[in-house]
Amino acid sequence: MATVYLARRVGAAGGAVAIKMIRDEYARSSDFRTMFLDEAKIVSRLRHPNIVAYEQLGDEDGHVYIAMELLIGQSLWSVWEACRSRKVRLRYDMIAWIGARVADGLHCAHELADDDGRALDIVHRDVNATNVFVTYDGQVKVIDFGLASAANRASRTAAGVVKGKVAYMSPEQAIGSPVDRRTDVFALGTMLWELGCDRRLFRHTDDVETLRRVHAAIVPDPTKLVDDFPEGLWRILRRALQRATGDRYPTAADLARDLDAFAVSVGGGVDAGAVAEVMSALFADDRARQAAWVADASHPDRRRAPRGPLKTRPESWAPDGAAAPGASGRRRRTLSVAIAIAVFAAAAVAVAAAVR
Secondary structure: EEEEEEEEEEOOOEEEEEEEEEEEEHHHHHHHHHHHHHHHHOOOOOOOEEEOOEEEEEEEEEEEEEEEEOOOOEHHHHHHOOOHOOOOOHHHHHHHHHHHHHHHHHHHHHHOOOOOEEEEOOOOOOHHHHEEEEEEEOEEEEOOOOOOOOOOOOOOOOOOOOOHHHOOOOHHHHOOOOHHHHHHHHHHHHHHHHHHHHOOOOOOOHHHHHHHHHHOOOOHHHOOOOOOOOOHHHHHHHHOOOOOOOHOOOOOOOOHHHHHHHHHHHHHHOOOOHHHHHHHHHHHHHHHHHHHHHHHHHOOOOOOOOEEEHHHHHOOOOOOOOOOOOOOOOOOOOOOOOOOOOOOOOOOOOOOOOOO
């Protein structure tokens, strides 16, 4: 429901940001506008190194936007795809470390309270590899809280309505039952199982069959599918992927603790530097091109958009069979941010929010 732009701050502050702007066709709908404002309300409270940072909410002549930190890198989905194209896989300790950082960010969201100390009960509801961003310097960020549920949201999901990517739902989410933080734990477990096994877990070409598989939550033992899959990692994922919520990790922090312990036990520890080395090996050309493109578009003397979008790679096997959407936009002025370039496809660019 939104378009993402690269933008630069005007005035003394300078610097580049990402602008997520509600599309005109949705801006006319009070329901979509409320959902968009709800997202801004949620992300504005989140301050964690593993969550994309909110900077400003704006409304210029009816054009509502969220300004967020600009991330230079790739979605975890693109990392996985790049590995597949080279017939390689991420190391298990690195998969665990990345998963632990995602869990750290989710735990921050889950624990968030309002100014009076009341829990906001935030649940992301859309945890998957397209909503995890890995920067070229190895930082891991959870992005896109557009479908998040929270106690103070003005918009509400009707009973029986499901939200999120079908193949990454939890069993309770698949039938429209109430969700809590353990829904995100299950989705994260699904994502990590897929990264480790290099195959989809519940995905089927038919969405109804995918939902049936999600609800049944029958998870194959990866040690019987992949020769070198570690038993220790399977123990962690098996608990995260339990069908009954009471049998899962009670918090994302508990999951993060075990993932970190596993990473240390098998590899001596992974850090952002190790992830950065992998990113450099996978995306050397993309990194140089993106950095030059952002620097050019962010220059204070720039008054016009660069010609054409950043070169993108088509998604060959995107989640739920859908390719990442392209997008186009018009140049706008805002109260404190001037749009600097044309919008580009979310899956292949280094921005901090996903095009919905």
